[in-house]
Amino acid sequence: MSQKGFDRRAFLAAASAAVVGGPALAQSVDGAGTVEIERPINHVIRRNISSFRTLDWQPHFSNLTKGAVLVDISSRALHYWEESGQYHLYPCSVPLTEDLTRRGRTQVVLKDPSPDWRPTPSMKQRNPEWPDYVGPGPDNPLGTRAMHLSWQYYRIHGTHDTRKIGRRSSNGCIGLYNEHIEELYGLAQVGTQVLLI
Template identity: 80%
Template sequence: MADWSQNKLGRRAFLASTAAALATPAFAQNVNDGSTTELEREIDTSVRRNISSFRTLDWQPYFSNLTKGAVLVDISSRALHYWEENGTYHLYPCSVPLTEDLTRRGRTQIVLKDPEPDWRPTPSMKIRNPEWPDYVGPGPDNPLGTRAMHLSWTYYRIHGTHDTRKIGRRSSNGCIGMYNEHVEQLYEMALVGTQVLLI
């Protein structure tokens, strides 16, 4: 009986310590070492936590219809929700703007789909980061990844990234970033004219 009690206590201690370890916030590695292929603002110690909330949502509270499909980006949970016109639902993790002053919320739409995006920093990016190149062509070093969908707001896009450490974080200069394989899926489904809401 004594052995069983000790064993039971040992299991309880193990389960308690495992639960505590899982509940402890996971901090991502520091990416300020210059090895990143993203040319967006660096992730500093105040925003290094990588959290993304994967709760499913219904489209009706946000859109009146699904004509041409609908994209909802939840800045707080760092998740992109997409409903096809037939109602089929997709949920993806994403990166969001680094700070509130870079964040834009509201309704827009996809106005251009770019299968081989190239990148130029915006004027404000160049002011903040004068060392950045003026142009990066399509390819593995491109900050926009393998696909980009331009929104009706100037300089704002939903795009891929080769720097997967940024997904699930506040890490962009305003755009919504996705894993390349996910943005390629979305690119195939979404249309020019797809409604987009950022909340």
């Protein structure tokens, strides 16, 4: 019994000495969603919480007229630059398989503030048990907002199923958390250029 008490005291004393005598390690989250970690040598390293990397628009677009959306399928991230250059980064869901994935340039052609959903013919063929129509609301797979792209059946939309974000889980569309699609919906406009890579 006394041996256990001694070991406990020794452990607590050693832990206290390490905390008091050792260098401080501080971290904080800034408004950009990154963590700043201060090393004992006062070297600051910035890491994105979600491990997505920020990108520049210039390698992908010639201008930011009407803003620009870049969807990186491999990192499952949607990058948006406002016309002013203000940058936004959102985690997203991407298509389940390569054959459902489309890459290239398109644009926003319609903004739907209360989307309804109908499965495409190929979706219905793969999943005949799916309903033919789902109106706006909590059962709608398009969430609270949708932006139609110039490619038939392709959209950037929300989802009520938050487990899908950050995964290969869609039938071709790009999905965002509802709060993120609502923000993007308010920023983007018809004619916003979109590139999927």
